[in-house]
Structure formats: structure tokens, C-alpha cells
Amino acid sequence: MLANIKGKIIYGNIYNNYRYIYIVNNMGYKKKYKISLKKKILFKNKERINYGEKIIKGSINYNNLINIKGINYTQINFIKKLKNIYSTQGVNINNKHFEIIIRQMCNFIKVIKSGNTDLLMNNIVTNEKFYKKNKNIKKYRIIINSGDSKIYKKNNIINIISIKRENYFLKLKNRKCIKYIKCNPAIGEINIKGITNTSLKNNSFISVASFQETTKMLNKYSIKYKTDKLKGLKENVMLGNLIPSGTGFYEKKK
Known part of the structure; x- marks a missing residue:
């Protein structure tokens, strides 16, 4: 259990084998925590605590630590x-060996709000997919008033170039133009995965199949007609290709 705010610890009442404690910050905001009597509290009554510090003895939940202290501190x-x-x-x-492993473990994002993207809430996706979807949605707009357009309707999500083209022709005919607003991007938080989950959630089916249950994985992806774009290191090494890194990276770009 980690402190979400910085302030002074105040011990509260004991009820049903749980002690209630409060952290009160300088502005008077109070955060309540419910702690089992079996757990050892690391701070005495009225001691000060910084956000991100452990309140009770035990291991750290790194997914919580990321949300409180950020990715760099956590890594x-x-x-x-x-x-x-x-x-x-x-x-x-x-x-560097730990850094490579931890980078892969932190390569996933849990979708908190899907916005106007097609990502599903609470789904866990790769960083690449998440940022690609958010980058793509910036090219689109939500129509709030279709004006005199016969092509687009209210609440349609349309590419901004198509909307501007339609508005251009509407202006030529002295018709009401389309009014629109920006689309909302997806909101997510970094979700740390273990080595096994990280390996099995790789975009490359060759890399996944090489990790475990090779026959099962190859059957699964062959049924789906999955295509491997060979973007990672492992799958390229397995096939005897130049790895997409260093001089090999520029060859790929060409």
C-alpha cells in the first residue's frame, strides 16, 4: 500500500480487525486508508509521509507506483x-540488460477511456497500438451540425480533409457549412506485465510461438491467417535476417 498524497499520518479507530488511518495534507485534504491489524504500519502517529512511500511493510505494487510517481521513477x-x-x-x-527487460514489461497500456477511438475500455494494448490510434483520431472530427450537407450527418466522425472539401463546395453554393469539433483521444495508464505475459502478447506470432506451446500457437495463428511483419529483433534472428537495429535498421528503412 502506497501513499497517494503527501502529508501527516493520523491514526483512526479500529473496527472489525482493521485500523483506519488518514493522511492529511497542508491544504486540509484527507485521504483514508483501511489496514488490517496483521499488517505492520511503517509510520507512527503524526509522522509525515511523502507520496509514493510505503505505508505498510511488504512488497510494492509497481502498477500503483507508476500512477503515483511516474514511469521513470518506477523503472x-x-x-x-x-x-x-x-x-x-x-x-x-x-x-542495460535490466533496462531492456523492463522496457518490454512496461510496453502495455490499459485503456481507461476509449474516447472516439475504437479501443475498448479496460483492454490492455501495446504502446505502439495505443499511440497509433490516438495519432490517427487527430485526423478526424465529430460533426455537431451538418448544415446543408447531403452527404454527412450529425455525430458522424469524418476525416477533416473530407469535411473541408465539403464545406468548400457548400460555400460556393452559399449553403450552410458543416460545424464540427475535435475528436477525443483515448486515455490510458501504463500496465506492467510479467515476462511470460509480455512474451505472449508480442505482435510477432513467430516470437510468441518460440516462447512456449509452439504447436498450439502456430495452429492458432495459421487459422487466423496472421501475417508477421518482422519488426522485432527475435523473429528476424530466427529467420536469419538482419536485425532492425543499427546498420540493419537503415536497410529496413530503404
Whole structure:
């Protein structure tokens, strides 16, 4: 359990084997927490706590930490924890190896609001797909008044170029133009996945099939007529291609 706000801890009443505590900030805003009596509270009554600090003893939920402290802080914290595990065994590993793994684990976004995109709420999608959908929706507008247009109707989501073209012809005929507003992008939050889930949610079916249940995965994707665009490192290595990195990246671009 992590503190969502910065302030002073105030112990509250005990009820049904739970202690209620409050964090009160300088503005007087109060945040309530329900804690089992079996859990050890790390702060005494009236002690100050910063946001993102652990309230009780135990492991950190990194999905919560991201929402409170941000992605950069979370990744640095993650690397420190992992390095500490290996250093106690006398093993020194360069940060770059952890950074690559953690980057893949943080490569997913949970959709909080779908906006005007076709993403579904609470779905978990890759960063690439999420930002691609949001970039694409910027090219569209919602029609709030169709004017004298016979092509488009109210609430239609239409490409801005098509709307401007229609308005151009309406102006030539002295007709009412279409009125429109910007589309709402999707809103999401980073969702950390374990190594297994990360590998199985890869866009490349070759990479997924190489991880586990190879026959099952190949059958599944062959039924779907799935096409692998070979954008990642692993699938290109498996097929003996140049990897899309360094000099190989520019060859791909050409």
C-alpha cells in the first residue's frame, strides 16, 4: 500500500480487525486508508509521509507506483531492486540488460477511456497500438451540425480533409457549412506485465510461438491467417535476417 498524497499520518479507530488511518495534507485534504491489524504500519502517529512511500511493510505494487510517481521513477526503482538481488549473490550485471527487460514489461497500456477511438475500455494494448490510434483520431472530427450537407450527418466522425472539401463546395453554393469539433483521444495508464505475459502478447506470432506451446500457437495463428511483419529483433534472428537495429535498421528503412 502506497501513499497517494503527501502529508501527516493520523491514526483512526479500529473496527472489525482493521485500523483506519488518514493522511492529511497542508491544504486540509484527507485521504483514508483501511489496514488490517496483521499488517505492520511503517509510520507512527503524526509522522509525515511523502507520496509514493510505503505505508505498510511488504512488497510494492509497481502498477500503483507508476500512477503515483511516474514511469521513470518506477523503472529506476525496479532496476535497483533487481541489481540488489544479484549483488547479494556476488553477481554484477550491467544495467542495460535490466533496462531492456523492463522496457518490454512496461510496453502495455490499459485503456481507461476509449474516447472516439475504437479501443475498448479496460483492454490492455501495446504502446505502439495505443499511440497509433490516438495519432490517427487527430485526423478526424465529430460533426455537431451538418448544415446543408447531403452527404454527412450529425455525430458522424469524418476525416477533416473530407469535411473541408465539403464545406468548400457548400460555400460556393452559399449553403450552410458543416460545424464540427475535435475528436477525443483515448486515455490510458501504463500496465506492467510479467515476462511470460509480455512474451505472449508480442505482435510477432513467430516470437510468441518460440516462447512456449509452439504447436498450439502456430495452429492458432495459421487459422487466423496472421501475417508477421518482422519488426522485432527475435523473429528476424530466427529467420536469419538482419536485425532492425543499427546498420540493419537503415536497410529496413530503404
